[in-house]
Amino acid sequence: MMSSLLAAGSIFDTIKDGINALCQPHWFLILSVVALIVFLLGYRRFTKPVFAIPFAAVCIVFFLASCLDPNFVEIVKKADNVPIVMMMFAVSFFLWLAFRQAALNDEATENGQPLIEAGADDKVLVWPDLVYIELIALVLCTAFLVVWAIVLRAPLEQPADPNVAPNPAKAPWYFLGLQEMLVYFDPWLAGVVFPGLIVVGLIAIPYMDTNPRGNGYYTFKERPFAITTFLFGFLILWVVLIIFGTFLRGPNWNFFGPYEYWDLHRPMALLNTEFHDLFWITLMGRALPTESWAFVPGYIIRELPGILLVGAYFVLGPLVLRMLFFRKLYLQMGFVRYGVMSTLMLVMMLMPIKMALRWTLNLHYIVGITEWFLNV
Amino acid sequence: MFARFGNWVREGQIWGSVFRHGVPRDRRTRAMAILTNVFLHLHPVAVRKSGIRLSFTWCMGGLTFFLFLVEIVTGVLLMFYYRPTVEYAYFDIQGLRATVTLGLQRELHRWGAHAMVITIWLHMLRVFLTGSYKPPREFNWSIGVILLVLTLLLSFTGYLLPWDQLAMWAITVGSNMARATPGVGTEGPLSSFIQIGGVPLVHAGDDARFGLLAGTFVGPNALLRFYVLHCVFIPVVVTVLLAVHFWRVRKDGGISGPL
Structure with a gap:
């Protein structure tokens, strides 16, 4: 009933x-x-x-x-x-x-x-x-x-068959957070660098946390x-x-709500915005640079805005955070500890930032040197 | 009657040779019960009263260790029935389900593994929230993180062994990541620069993924490799690190508490 x-x-x-x-x-x-x-x-x-x-x-x-x-x-x-x-x-x-x-x-x-x-x-x-x-x-x-x-x-499902791929093919459940990162980052980041940094970051916690209280x-x-x-x-x-x-x-x-039927034929999401398109075409109003300059290949010049942006994020990020929020913490931690802590934190925040960029701008890569598989 | 029989046993030579102290009824014999037992002497003789409250420790570290022992026992039982080859692996598991009396060992093993992943996370959460990684316990936290990673790897390598679709494709998804390792994976950044005279040194036949799978796809070599890692190599490393972890808990001052 x-x-x-x-x-x-x-x-x-x-x-x-x-x-x-x-x-x-x-x-x-x-x-x-x-x-x-x-x-x-x-x-x-x-x-x-x-x-x-x-x-x-x-x-x-x-x-x-x-x-x-x-x-x-x-x-x-x-x-x-x-x-x-x-x-x-x-x-x-x-x-x-x-x-x-x-x-x-x-x-x-x-x-x-x-x-x-x-x-x-x-x-x-x-x-x-x-x-x-x-x-x-x-x-x-x-x-x-x-x-x-x-x-x-x-x-126990059907015997293993390399010719029949299930859809979706999922990693074991405890790694699904990493697989979810694959939506937003290339495998070298989501599958290798980020997991590595999670482990390093966890190990580093007691050496970064100088607060003697709450022990x-x-x-x-x-x-x-x-x-x-x-x-x-x-x-x-x-x-x-x-x-x-x-x-x-x-x-x-594809994403399905908890009460939705897993429809095989739902169209896949389109990813069609690259940061270099946004910068060169939309903002500068010109074609993507393809000519190389001196010994710098054209694709590096094409990606220069993205490279500078990511570079600035990691170089200026710690300084800005220190000025805005972490003045006291910096004094307490010292240069090295603060540097490691703020870098790890900025790496962690890359995930929500990339998510937000994906949801708002449908952004694919910030830096897209596909020639080297070096995409961020 | 029973009491008299009990006393007779406890006063005999056999009992006395195993337990070199009287019945643990007073302070001295209770201390001796811990000190003279190789397993129990992982513990100190006395602990802080508030340190062993269930609401403080959640018992999660202990349960993780206990689940590790469950995995060893059920794992050995599974090894009696299982051959890590493409021809037999799946059908051995199927046979185990169908014909072995009280054949719960695979269920116990799989659910125990899932439970162990959960309890180790909760243990980490508890240690973090009580600030128990703070000096003098920094190094033991690091050991714990390595044990966490090894637990996930144990679970991951075991996932392949039933050799069904679920197993094979989960490992395919997971191991494809290795292909993207910077410098040492064929599709990783910067790997294309590692070459001599235009001949790439990093290719599908020698990259990080190849090392993991002993092949370019999840096949018989990968099955054997994961089996050995799962049953021998990682458990041995975990056992050694567990010894260090427990020893350091004691050397660093026992269960944490306010200083």
């Missing part, structure tokens, strides 16, 4: 259409960023159980109601997608748990009361206090895994910049992109 109601009810269709529209990449990403900012600004209020419990309930009801939609459930119930649903709920829950404690701790510090984690001398014996926690966690984890293994069979307890107030930057990278540029890649990318890597 419920499903026939949903099929007939135009109000549900309107809601679904609205959500499909809001799940377009630009809206989804903008809304995620806004949600993150609102959450971080109001974490003391929003983590209170009186807000958090109804919010969780609404999310779960919304998710279950969505499962009545055949197109939605088709994607969500795919065996390999189940862990991603678990991850979304787990990440939300643990974010709440962390920020609830951060809120309590920050309030306690303001009132001169001890932290939740206070009491360094308060030691307990590992046997029995810790080994039993470990034992119980281990038993519960085993039980959970066994139930999961019984309920859900591991997928060993939950807090937000004492290290807002570090936490905001990390959460932006982890939640927006990793988890959200995985959600894109898993649930919203269909045939030909």
Whole structure:
């Protein structure tokens, strides 16, 4: 009865259409960023159980109601997608748990009361206090895994056939954030340089973060910049992109709303604006330069505006950021630390910048030296 | 009756030779229980009370390690039934599904791997949000990042082994990236400059992707290579780094807490 109601009810269709529209990449990403900012600004209020419990309930009801939609459930119930649903709920829950404690701790510090984690001398014996926690966690984890293994069979598709490519061909789910980057960047950046820099950047975190506070307890107030930057990278540029890649990318890597049918014949997006066209043709009103000058080949001159733009971004970026926001941080960190930190941050921000350029100008490459496969 | 039997066992020579201390009922024997056990002595004897609260650690590091052990056990069980060749791989997995009694090991292995990826991310999130990477624990955070990368690589190499369409094309998508490595991939930037007398040194037959797949496509050599990486090489490296990671947790002052 419920499903026939949903099929007939135009109000549900309107809601679904609205959500499909809001799940377009630009809206989804903008809304995620806004949600993150609102959450971080109001974490003391929003983590209170009186807000958090109804919010969780609404999310779960919304998710279950969505499962009545055949197109939605088709994607969500795919065996390999189940862990991603678990991850979304787990990440939300643990974010709440962390920020609830951060809120309590920050309030306690303001009132001169001890932290939740206070009491360094308060030691307990590992046997029995810790080994039993470990034992119980281990038993519960085993039980959970066994139930999961019984309920859900591991997928096994047709035998491998190099002549029949599935559409879409997707990387394993934890790499779908990288595959999503391929929409905006060439493989040498999305598949090699950016992953490498993510690893380098993560390793560099403790050596860049000179803030001595917030060591060993939950807090937000004492290290807002570090936490905001990390959460932006982890939640927006990793988890959200995985959600894109898993649930919203269909045939030909086209974007589909959660309640949309994955239509094989939807036309692919056109990418037809190059930065060199914008500069030379639209702005300068002339043809693309093709002549070489002295020993500089013509395509370098053609791409010079883009090269200068990217160069300026990385050379002037740290200076401008220092003048505008990071005056104190620069003094605290010193030249080398600040240089590394600001460069890594600018690399991270390339992704949202390129996304925005794609959505607004339909921009393909900023620097497009296709002759060398050197495209940004 | 049972108590008497229990006492008789605990006072006997066999029990005494295995556990060189009495029943852990008082401070001394409880400390001994940790100190005299090679596995338990990963732990210190005593820990900060607030440090082991579940709401502080989320137990995510421990669960990640436990899932690694689950993967080893179920992985060994899978190796009994699986041959990493194009002729057999798919049908061995199919046979495992169809005929092996209690054949849950593939499910446990696959879901355990997914769960491990999630728990290691949550562990990283917890360590970050509690500022536990700060001095003196900087280096251990770095080890942890490497372990995170290795966990993803373990999962990635294992993805190919069932040799079905899902596996093969996921690895094709993933390994195509290597082709674009700057300098050492055929379609990477600047690779075309590496040549001698007009003969390119970086081509499809020797570039980074070739090194990964042992071929120009995801074929039998790639299957064998991924199998060896998945079952031997990466697990060994992970085990070594885990030892360092745990050892450093203790040497750097145990579970973090306010200074």
